[in-house]
Amino acid sequence: MPRFLITRVASGLGVLLLVCLFTYLVFFALSPDPAVQICGKNCTPEVIDQIRGNLGLDQPFWTQFFHFVVGIFAGRTYGEGVGAVECAAPCLGYSFQSSQAVWDMIIQRLPVSATIAVGAAVLWLLAGLAGGLLSAVKEGTFLDRFTTGLTLTSMSIPNYVLALVLQYVLVVKLQWLPFPQAVAFADDPGQWFANFVMPWIVLAVGYAAAYTRLTRANVLDVLRENYVRTAYAKGLAQPLVWRRHALRPALTPIVTIFGMDFAGLLGGALITETVFGINGVGKMAADSIARNDQPVIMGVTLLAGFLVVVGNIVVDVVYTAIDPRVRVNA
């Protein structure tokens, strides 16, 4: 087990380093000179040179990249002498726009994004599992066909379109809900729910549909297995067969997929937060894209990569714990 974990963590770090390298390379090679951007309107070549020197932009690619990676683990110092700026680890640089440390910007906005992500995940797990099980129990009935149709529709509606429709109907026309804002749970639980419920739904709908289909398919597959037939032959009643023999193997694959989906949620949060104007990490990324604020885009890309890598490792560990069949190889 420890050795398996060590290899997984090592390969995860490798992936992260590559993500880092790719992103850095893209910005290094393709984007306009950041020093000119930071400098702004009243700019002289001397100032540009100075900024370049301070940020280390005058150095070759590999040196810059090395400093960037070391900065993440050990922190780094920009510039020299009196004007030097100490950037504590994990240092992701400073925003070109606001001059804030990227790490601080992310940490500030992470709770809001986490609220949206966790709420959506709860919603889609509940809806997906319930829908899938119901559909499987009633296989071939009207209810099953209705659920299947509903899932195909839900999978196809782009989340920003759904967001606009919901916001138009529920907020503008019916005025049941407020325009979503990040309200803290501690301040007012009722308002907290009313503000976050639309982002949750919008982010969850596509996943809920996919999980419904997956659950249904898995359950139906397992019910065709020989050991289920054996269980019935032993005289077990249907609820018992389901509980003891069918559900566990049918639902374990969902753990894997849930881990991956949850870890990759930042991409979806980007669109959801932008449409609703909620100031989380996703909206920050979208804004910095619009303003070409590279350090922030870099930081969010790395965060997304980190979450995916960690998610994968967690899934592997959890999977060996809940599925006895893979434990042998581990």
Place this chain on the structure above:
Amino acid sequence: MTSTPTDLTAAQAVAAGSGDTPEAPAAPAAGALRAGAGGTWQALRRDVGAMLGLGYIVLVTLVAIFAPVLTAISGWTPYEFDQTAIDPNLGGMPIGPWGGVSAEHWFGVEPGSGRDIFARIVYGARVSMSIALSATALTTVLGVSLGLVAGYFGGRVDLVISRVMDFLMAFPALIFMIAVLSALPAGNRSTLLVVVISVFGWPYLARIVRGQTMSLAQREFVEAARAAGASGTRIVFREILPNLRSTIIVMATLAVPGYVGTEAGLSFLGVGVVPPEPSWGQMIAASVKWYAVDPAYFVFPGVFLFLLVLSFTVLGDRLRAVVDAQEGR
């Protein structure tokens, strides 16, 4: 199957390497081809959902192809500003109900600029379809060839290809695509979109092709071909590939809606197709500012986009059901 333009891409990608299906030797042993394409089409034709989806796809394709003709009939190009259709006293709101729908502007006009929404929808269909279909074609070619090579030759080749696939699939693709596209110069965005989408898209098909190739490579007909002295390339493309045909067509059809959505999403976020060239995602993004006062502005592109994604999803889903049933699963 190839009777409609939209099926062409997927089918061509397959036909390019496979030669004629009847050539597939030992067809009875191959099993997968038992029913053939004719049977699939017969079964699919009886499915209302699949046919409705196909109908809409054909419609959008025709609209995309004949966009210049349609805008000539409607009388407005997607780039013309019509100041008479908007009310400057109301901040540029379209004059008339439903976002300014009239005999003059069939789907109304954009608030603020007065550009004709029908024309922009029609030209936006070109962007949606061409990018999604090109990306599907490219991912199919990449995914199938790399999957075949990895699955058949195994060993070190397989190791390298599999590692690359693992890496790409563990990558935060959407965020990275956004980062790359935002850094790249605005030049030819459509081509860039296709390339970026394909780079991250091929492993999903390749993984399945690889698995099926590995099991097909053990079959008697492959052994027979090898005994007859056929080269590796010939076995892969002439013996194994034809047997993967239904898998590839199903996977390709199911990939299209994802790519339609990705293009629209990226354009929505402002890193896709560059204005003034119209795209549905970009129109929806522009409508966010106006949705409360002019809902028609997001309803038109929203409905067109939703129906296109839904059509491909339903078609792919039914196609898979039919193929699965034929293969006795």
